[in-house]
Amino acid sequence: MTSTHPSLIERLHAVVGDAGLVLDAERQAAYLTDWPRKWTGRTPVVVRPNSTEETAAVMRLCHQTRTPVVPQGGNTGMTGAGIPDMDGAQIIVSMNRMNRILEVDATSNTMTVEAGVILASVQQAAADANRFFPLSLGAEGSCTIGGNLATNAGGISVLRYGNARDLALGVEVVLADGRVWDGLRALRKDNSGYDLRNLFIGSEGTLGVITRAVLKLFPAQHGRATAWVGLRSHKEAVALLSLTQSICGDRIIAFEMMSEFGMSMILRHVADTQRPLSGVHPYYVLIELADAQQELPGTLLEEALAAALEAGLADDAVLAVNDRQRQQFWKIREGVSQAQLREGHPLKHDIALPIARLVSFIDEANALIAASFPQLPVLNFGHIGDGNLHYNVLLPHGLADDERERLTAEVNLCIHDLAIAYRGSISAEHGVGRLRRDELRRYKSAVEKDLMRSIKATLDPDQLLNPGKVL
């Protein structure tokens, strides 16, 4: 165990007080293991600053004592970015006390929040002001907006509203040396200098600690329509996306695909789920439209589905008749995460592709897996509207550790080499963290790695911010 500077904890205590320090092992446990239970680390102390000033003072102390820092939000990440290593030298700076909504400005359509506000609270505060905050993902009840911005979270409405970075007008960031960059702007246009905001957003805590943000709000969506569609293959899914866009415009907020393999797995493992359609189809699509007008989404989606059935792109389709049914559709879609864990050990792949290349990617990946790993089933689902495919491969439970590690490495290499050959990304929305760091080194060009490293060296010359992540 590396040693922590002797007076550090005392000095941190002077900044954040008793409520701001977590020293005992039992209370630290929740901060030290990530949500998928893939990584566990050790830390001398979890520090919970209560303001930007306290965060800055904490970072100044860490800078003076050369103490490495792991910033943490709701600890719901998929790549281990928020977990310290096992050396026990890295302190965790948790933002979970900075959880105030500072302002909702319905005229400007903005909300100013501290980094530790839970995403669901942001959504609720927007709804309370008759506005809409579109970021939405499985962990929304426990993830924080600061974590969403640090990882540039995606989720289910990217097609219409973009990723987390597109939903923030400004951020405030505490730098590695404790200085504060005040980029907390509520402006929809600002061309006065370099875009620092987007550099910090998505940098997974390796360039600075996001402490506050100004978020974009949208007009409330009073109308919503959701359909479940049965299809012959993934090829029809991509064609159906084009057809739906041509009829419904850009008010499609979600376009999610799933195979029958995934569907049957969910029906087996997730309580209170049933088939929305009477028949069995090789593939399914969940489509959701939203609009300020109440009636419109239903009318348009019906029109699109009729055209799809007519054109032979869809084999069967049903429109949710009420909110309960709509939630049942989503329960299926969201049941994937749980079901796959019951079925096996999922090797998750978070691939992004140009939409026009999805079909051939899936065909080629299926052929590769069938040839090299004929015993391994493929669970293939995702945000097709964004070109984001969760092309997961299931290992059986109970494999020996070394066998599981060997297969993981081989399958990842196979899928990720193919994604790169298709000019895709090996991390669409999950980020890099610890999970994809070595692979990033394999796939990024020398120029890009050099640019990233020199920016890191400029902003964090002592490598104190989230060491061992991303780069």
Add this chain to the structure above:
Amino acid sequence: MTSTHPSLIERLHAVVGDAGLVLDAERQAAYLTDWPRKWTGRTPVVVRPNSTEETAAVMRLCHQTRTPVVPQGGNTGMTGAGIPDMDGAQIIVSMNRMNRILEVDATSNTMTVEAGVILASVQQAAADANRFFPLSLGAEGSCTIGGNLATNAGGISVLRYGNARDLALGVEVVLADGRVWDGLRALRKDNSGYDLRNLFIGSEGTLGVITRAVLKLFPAQHGRATAWVGLRSHKEAVALLSLTQSICGDRIIAFEMMSEFGMSMILRHVADTQRPLSGVHPYYVLIELADAQQELPGTLLEEALAAALEAGLADDAVLAVNDRQRQQFWKIREGVSQAQLREGHPLKHDIALPIARLVSFIDEANALIAASFPQLPVLNFGHIGDGNLHYNVLLPHGLADDERERLTAEVNLCIHDLAIAYRGSISAEHGVGRLRRDELRRYKSAVEKDLMRSIKATLDPDQLLNPGKVL
């Protein structure tokens, strides 16, 4: 005149050939004076590479010989960012030969272009594929998409579609030393590392030369509705924006305000313009809605206008009955630039503010100008929906140079100090270039200037890229 490396032009010739070099003064003239005719510079040579490889070879030569470079697009910028200084040492690298549209992918909703493609050609190519590329601004017939990205252009549909940076999925950039960063991705999600794309976009050619881009396309907007509204004051304009958003959702693509002072000026100076409404009103707003559905925008806009008249927010309103009338409305809006030049010497201010603070900013600015410069009329218009105000102050023609310079400095200081006090921006969409460089130094925090300078030093250590601009 600073000397150019003796063999440079010969070596450039070996890269780009005769067609790629402009050496004679007459042909150089169009590259050496900017569109508002505010800046003129000198250059030993204008180099026009025909490919990324040629651009990279040119930059390598400039790097080897320590030759400063001014990248140039359509030369329509507002801040002198594309014009060299008078020393005669800076070479111009014009992208105007790299004007090919490389791919239109209607399934992925993307278009891949070279940097020198004219914006109007991008719009047309999208329309030809039954898609929509929303970036639209006065100079669209001559500005290039590379210049739009380098300056993060705004224009008239930011409210709905964002700025230029929001419309590019990927860019390819030649760096200061001639290396090429291949960020030419057609992905809607990519969290595999730092967001380098947004660092180059909006950096006004000071961090790299954008050579190609993948642009986002949208479903074709078959329906469009445009209204001209007469109002009591700017206060009603902001309230009308909220009301229109609540009824029409986010399909409002333009929400433009203008005062009667501006209107009467346009009627005097711009041919074929007439009042859309019979009466005279202190303020006017142009609202435009677009949607994939043909009928919807008209129906919704009518509903919004009826509600506005009912609520006393609008005094009169007219909906364009056909495309000709719609163009007449826009002709008034776009006539401002021309009319103000006839009326005086406009001191242009490109202010961005939180939308809720527009009204009090205008009130306070009017009071300040009336108190300190009672002889100077204010021409106040802009993209209200984005919080972007062109708060221009007109100097009379024929002032002595020193008097004009004194007034310019005093008025800018007054307006820009106020904008900063309101947590606004002194450059919403025009950029910094040479025009606002000194002011940027005044208004940016020490931390922000330090971050910008260290990023510049990292990416362009020899200060060869567009020296004297932005920083």
